[in-house]
Amino acid sequence: MFGGIAKSLFGSSNDRYVKSLNPILAKIASFEPALQAMDDATLANQTVLFRERLANGETLDQLLPEAFATVREAARRVLGQRHYDVQMVGGIVLHRGEIAEMRTGEGKTLVATLATYLNALPGDGVHVITVNDYLAARDADWMSRVYGFLGLTTGVIVPNLSDEERRQAYASDITYGTNNEFGFDYLRDNMKYERSSMVQRPFAMAIVDEVDSVLIDEARTPLIISGPTDDKSDLYISVDAVVKQLDDGDYEKDEKQKTIVLTEDGTEKVERILEGAGLLEGANLYDFENTQVVHHLNQALRANVMFKRDVDYLVKDDKVVIIDEFTGRMMDGRRWSDGLHQAVEAKEGVTIEPENQTMASITFQNYFRMYPKLSGMTGTASTEAAEFFDIYKMNVVTIPTNRPINRVDEEDEFYKDTHDKFRAIAKKIREHAAKGQPVLVGTVSIEKSELLSEFLRQEGVDHSVLNARYHESEAHIVAQAGRLSAVTIATNMAGRGTDIQLGGNLEFRAEDELAGMPEGPEREQALEQIRQEIAAEKARVLEAGGLFVLGTERHESRRIDNQLRGRSGRQGDPGLSRFYLSLEDDLLRIFGPDTLFARMMRSNLEDGEAIGSKWLTKAIETAQKKVEARNYDVRKQVVEYDDVMNDQRKVIYEQRADIMDADTVGDVVEDMRAETVNAIVGDACPPNSYPEQWDIEGMKTQLAEVLNIQPPIDEWLKEEAIDPELVTERVQAEADTMVAAKAADLEPETWTSVEKSILLQNLDHHWKEHLATLDALRQVVHLRAYAQKTPINEYKQEAFSLFQRMLDAIRVDVTRTIAQAQFRMEALPELPELPDFITTHFDPFTGEDNSADVDAGTLGLIQTQIPPMQMVQPSPVDVGDDPAQWEGQVSRNAPCPCGSGRKYKHCHGAV
Incomplete structure (x- = not known):
């Protein structure tokens, strides 16, 4: 009670912190007239002057007001965008190594330029991390105009680059890339045999976009570089034979967690069988020497008891093919890790392929904690503030919006089952689309997206579905999701990186409609025509109530729900949001207790009838908090072991x-x-x-x-x-x-x-x-x-x-x-050349491997013995211009004479 009174009188600690930055904002503003009066060359020369002042003993904090004002003026000239004051606040927060929580549509990409420019001045390199390759390339291209104007170099790390290209990108003042690319480069560097072949420089600062997605969601699984091991087929077959001799009473299973444990009697039985097979060292199964055998035994148990043929996998062409639990599709090429796939292969009697052995691995937590300064930005971080501070020692600062939020967040609506809920959703979407209001629908899985799509087809509603990982084409669809009567279904809105602008997005429409038109008066006229169409359409969308965000289910994390909601009501626009739930939703089914209320709903609610109340919404939030706490414990345990x-x-x-x-x-x-x-x-x-x-x-x-x-x-x-x-x-x-x-x-x-x-x-x-x-x-x-x-x-x-x-x-x-x-x-x-690796980082939500590995299909054999020393082929001085003449003259591991920067064997010498 007293806390509430104090908060209303003095504001929260967050409000007071943001207010304390006002003197710095005033100082930044005081430099603006002088900078506006400079010509382009003088403004660009500020970088040289700042670096001289740093060399003479000034600190980055002392340079901050003038440097921020310089970036603001450069962005105004180059991009036609001037940073708002709240964006300046975000820049200060990033520079201080904290997390800036800024609502969707507040311009986080532009905010990053402030802290990035300032911290790039010492020349140690700043890494800007995004969640996918499309955003990395887009942001690097977009913001490099500002950095280039001010005399700084920009690099971008995307898949399929050679080592030389990566080295050049890391040598830039500012380097954009994804968390996976940076992490894998670190691991690869520490497997190389010469310092000169390493690509990264010592770490200085990282700014992480969508910091909650990178440092929390994706941090559930480590980055792993692996390669094939020695053949252990006999061991798998032997252990499988042991497990097939066990009865139900020899183990206890937990289907919810998909775990299985031997009972005391089962352990004794296994010890006797293993001893007879000559697989047990010593008298005790759990002696240190038997660690590997116990591991394979556990996986064989899981394979035989927990994994069902034609449900979890099927056998096709002498191979075990995984079935995706979400879509029911076959996932050719995907394999379970940790020897589980081999255990299933032994169970089914098919050819056992060698498992991949970990050669290097690191969690995102430990990777990012190596940066002396780490900061991030996102639209949703406050619900995970405790975890950010506990693991990364980063505070979350909520930045006020540039304009007040006009979105209306309605109470959740509950239905008895999924069928009733989806029928009601389809009707509601048809109603809103009919009056011209654009609708963004958030689902929790691909399966649910396809189910809803079928309901909408029955209602005769035109719509787009986003669920694959084609970020570039999806960006175009998301950008136009604010047009009149547009209906867009999205599986996950985190990291889409494109604003939904009411009436449509000028940049993307121009790209789509004027792709082949050359620069000139005709193009300008066409652009002006599109501008007028967008303005007229925006007025009609605003009249219809702005963007309607409809959630088909509550996610287990409030943060993901907030990300979806945040898409509506950008920059003061009106908007509406509502979530639809049923007792069959995963959150309620798995984590909601089977209470009297739930039983009453099942028996008293008629088909198609809905119920909504603040109490119900509150109960759901409590369930979400419990799940978030559980997930935090899981991630914390991952970190404890990886530490x-x-x-x-x-x-x-x-x-x-x-x-x-x-x-x-x-x-x-x-x-x-x-x-x-x-x-x-x-x-x-x-x-x-x-x-x-x-x-x-x-x-x-x-x-x-x-x-x-x-x-x-x-x-x-x-x-x-x-x-x-x-x-x-x-x-x-x-x-x-x-x-x-x-x-x-x-x-x-x-x-x-x-x-x-x-x-x-x-x-x-x-x-x-x-x-x-x-x-x-x-x-x-x-x-x-x-x-x-x-x-x-x-x-x-x-x-x-x-x-x-x-x-x-x-x-x-x-x-x-x-x-x-x-x-x-x-x-x-x-020195021996590194083998081709398999790099893996499975998405914790979809199970997809999003490591963007270029070498996954070209595995080399890993040498387990020290190879004999070999003579170096002397490099010829001149091999001529004809690649056909190079064979035999150029060493396989030498740089290709064509100048590509790649090794000869990977370029013109490829077999």
């Missing part, structure tokens, strides 16, 4: 960078050899033991296998003063002498390249294996909860000991490779 891997990832990636940057790595290799000798001698000759108790034969075997030496240990044992320390020193000396002799046969530069290559390849091989083990561990560690242990704490302890084991294995393998390998080279060894 463990992230610490290890940083260590590995830093080590790789140090190796690549170092002039020589001899000291690193020498330290590894010394530690390996210590370990071998330490195991064979324990401290405080007598020589006759030492495992001499075991030590000889180890020294021959790992260090490729056969020291006269028997002679040493005859000495009275012999002890483990002396043995260690002598073995170390012999090993060093042997390696020094190998190094002497090669040029110093060549030997350094050999050591670097061996270090990096071993590091990568073991890191890849470590990731696979961690994946398996994460799948089964929750079972520790039955022993009253906290799974995340158990995971941290196990992951740490696994990491230590991995470092030990790297040390031994590097030492063994250098000791055993034979080097006969006259030139620098060519």
Whole structure:
């Protein structure tokens, strides 16, 4: 109560914060007359002056008012758009590393230019992240006019670019791209063997458009780069045979979560069967050594019990094809991850294709937390403000609209079932469209869009359906969704990036209708004609009540509902919004309790009858809050587990960078050899033991296998003063002498390249294996909860000991490779080329892979052993202009002589 009184008197903390920025707005405005008086060249030269002032010790905060005023004036001249004061407020919020919540139609794309320009002045690069490739390319093209006018360079990262093109884009002052492209480039960079082949620069600042979609919705699933593993068909078949011997009483299943757990009796039964099959190490199924077996066992259980043939998948042409649960369509080419697809293949007796092993992965949370400054903008963030601060330490600031909102948000309407609801929706749409009011209909799935489309056809209503991911063509449809009597059905309005302007959008109409018309008086006349048509049509749409937004269902997140609602009532236009619900909606069916009210509605509501009340709407919002809290817990858990891997990832990636940057790595290799000798001698000759108790034969075997030496240990044992320390020193000396002799046969530069290559390849091989083990561990560690242990704490302890084991294995393998390998080279060894990857990032809502991977169809084999060193082909000075003559003269991995920037084997040398 008192809080409400205080808020009405003094305003909310958000209002007070926005008000505190007024002095800065006044200062920005004070520069405007002087800047307007400048000619274009003088205005453009402001960037040079700002950079000089930065070099002389001024800060970005001190430059902000003048820099913002400069961008405002440049945008007015170049785009014909002058930033509103509320857009200036948004720019200040972005510069401070916070989230600007701005309503749809308030011009977020233009707001970003302010903070982007200011933070690009130091020259460290600013990344502007959007949700799809179309928006990245569109915004880069649109806003680069302003940046270019002021002397800054702009790059854009989209799929199918070569490494050289990516490097140039990242070297620009401002780089546009999608979250997936930036994340995958980071992972790829940290798998390369030379610093010069990396494309990204050190991170400085990122501005994320549709920040809630990128940092929350898509953050449910990590980015993964994977490649095929060794064939494990026999293991899948063996484990499948074990599972088929189990009865219903051997496991407990949860169909809602699609999980299955062995009972105590089931565990004992499985242990006996596995032991008989020789698949169990030790007596206990859940011993550390059996982590991989347990993982495959769990997947085989899910495949046999939870996944049904002709419901979840079908078998066609000796392949298991997934069926989309939303549309019922076959999804050729899509495979379940984590060995589940292979488990289903083993169940059905079809050919088992190798699973893909994770080679690198990162969550968006940990990727974006690497930026020293991170900010974002969206129309809906306040409902997730706690999560933004908790995970990213970003505050959400709600920016007031430029004009007051005139939209009317009506109460929800409830129906008994989906059929009644959709019939009522179709009639309501026909009524509004008949009087000229445009209608935007939001659905939660493709299936519901198609169902509603059928109802509208029966009512004789013309309409457009948006549900595929063709962003460019969809932008044209969305842009015209505000025209007279237009009816548009959209599955998800988040990230469409195009305003719905009443009467139509001039830019898109000109693009559609005047595509082939050259510049000149005739085109100008046609443009003026379209302008007049739009103005007349807008007046009629306003008279009809503006855009009517109709939601066919409440989403589990209030944010998505608000995104849909926000499409209506832009820039003070009138508008209307209403949601239609039924007891068969997923939100009410799965998360709504089977209350007395629900039973009364089922029994008392007549067919086609509707009911609406504030109490019902409030109850729905409460259900949504519960689901949001649950989803937050899921995402938080993803982060907690990835944080463990992230610490290890940083260590590995830093080590790789140090190796690549170092002039020589001899000291690193020498330290590894010394530690390996210590370990071998330490195991064979324990401290405080007598020589006759030492495992001499075991030590000889180890020294021959790992260090490729056969020291006269028997002679040493005859000495009275012999002890483990002396043995260690002598073995170390012999090993060093042997390696020094190998190094002497090669040029110093060549030997350094050999050591670097061996270090990096071993590091990568073991890191890849470590990731696979961690994946398996994460799948089964929750079972520790039955022993009253906290799974995340158990995971941290196990992951740490696994990491230590991995470092030990790297040390031994590097030492063994250098000791055993034979080097006969006259030139620098060519570092192995990275294989073609599969990059995956599944959309958490649709299940589609939206990683936009260009290499997914061209998998290369990943080498699990250190490949033999190869001679570098000398590059010819002149290979001529005829590509037919290049074969045999140009190295497969050399840049193509045509100048494309791509490797010869991927360009003119492609087979």
